[in-house]
Amino acid sequence: MRDNTSDSLRKESLAGEKSSSERKKVSINRRKFRKKIQLLMLTSAIAGGVITAEASQIKDYITNQAKVSSYVSEIEENFIRDNIHRTNDNQNYFYDYIAIASELKNRGFAEPEIYSIYKILGEDGTNNVVQFLGEDSLEDYIQKCGCSSIKDFEKMQKKRILLQMEIDSNENQLQEMMSSQNMPTVSDEKGEKK
Amino acid sequence: MTVDSFNIDGKTYLILKEAKIDNNTYYYLANKDKEDDFLIRKLDPNNQQLIMPLDNEEELNKVLLYMVNSIIK
Numbered sequence: 701m702r703d704n705t706s707d708s709l710r711k712e713s714l715a716g717e718k719s720s721s722e723r724k725k726v727s728i729n730r731r732k733f734r735k736k737i738q739l740l741m742l743t744s745a746i747a748g749g750v751i752t753a754e755a756s757q758i759k760d761y762i763t764n765q766a767k768v769s770s771y772v773s774e775i776e777e778n779f780i781r782d783n784i785h786r787t788n789d790n791q792n793y794f795y796d797y798i799a800i801a802s803e804l805k806n807r808g809f810a811e812p813e814i815y816s817i818y819k820i821l822g823e824d825g826t827n828n829v830v831q832f833l834g835e836d837s838l839e840d841y842i843q844k845c846g847c848s849s850i851k852d853f854e855k856m857q858k859k860r861i862l863l864q865m866e867i868d869s870n871e872n873q874l875q876e877m878m879s880s881q882n883m884p885t886v887s888d889e890k891g892e893k894k
Numbered sequence: 895m896t897v898d899s900f901n902i903d904g905k906t907y908l909i910l911k912e913a914k915i916d917n918n919t920y921y922y923l924a925n926k927d928k929e930d931d932f933l934i935r936k937l938d939p940n941n942q943q944l945i946m947p948l949d950n951e952e953e954l955n956k957v958l959l960y961m962v963n964s965i966i967k
Binding site for chain 1: 903934
């Protein structure tokens with residue numbers, strides 16, 4: 701099926717007539733959109749006849765993107781979803797930036813959470829949130845984090861999220877291993893009560 | 895979320911990626927209603943109101959390679 705998709709991409713990209721470049725906005729589920737982008741990447745790689753080493757890099761990239769996306773989705777679930785409200789005429793919706801900032805303050809947050817908020821709300825929305833968190837602007841916040849641009853900030857946070865996931869996964873494996881061997885767990889060693 | 899789209903042959907194609915390569919603007923598109931229907935179009939250099947298929951295999955390979963490189967980098 702994947703090969704057919706890339707054959708079709710090659711064929712359809714060279715076929716057909718000219719058509720209008722007029723754009724229309726359409727609604728789509730965020731996850732469905734991400735899935736289409738990931739599939740396009742794979743399809744392009746296959747249609748472009750890339751060598752195995754590159755294909756492996758693409759696979760890693762897609763896997764990492766999926767991991768970061770799952771982290772962002774979790775933040776969306778925890779901080780954003782309950783703070784989206786319908787307008788009075790029921791035709792549109794808006795974000796309660798004060799409530800989002802307040803949740804972040806209460807639960808504690810770090811740069812990866814702000815990165816996730818940026819991926820969900822975009823620049824203007826995140827600018828509002830960080831201002832309610834006491835920062836001058838998103839740009840100032842990014843500079844305080846030691847980044848020169850939003851691109852740098854995104855790159856750094858993606859790495860941080862992936863590293864944190866790896867650490868969490870290793871810690872879980874270690875805990876499971878210690879439990880299965882009846883060894884004291886990390887929390888036991890720290891003197892924490894079970 | 896909302897995304898820009900083009901209407902091609904009565905079907906809605908979402909713009910997944912836009913790229914400027916060698917003074918041409920290319921669009922990587924996906925059929926909104928079909929999972930495995932992708933295609934690439936470019937802005938007509940002589941008429942910005944139109945999008946058109948790519949000229950030949952050579953141009954297609956260049957645009958596909960650009961996509962692959964942009965993923966790897």
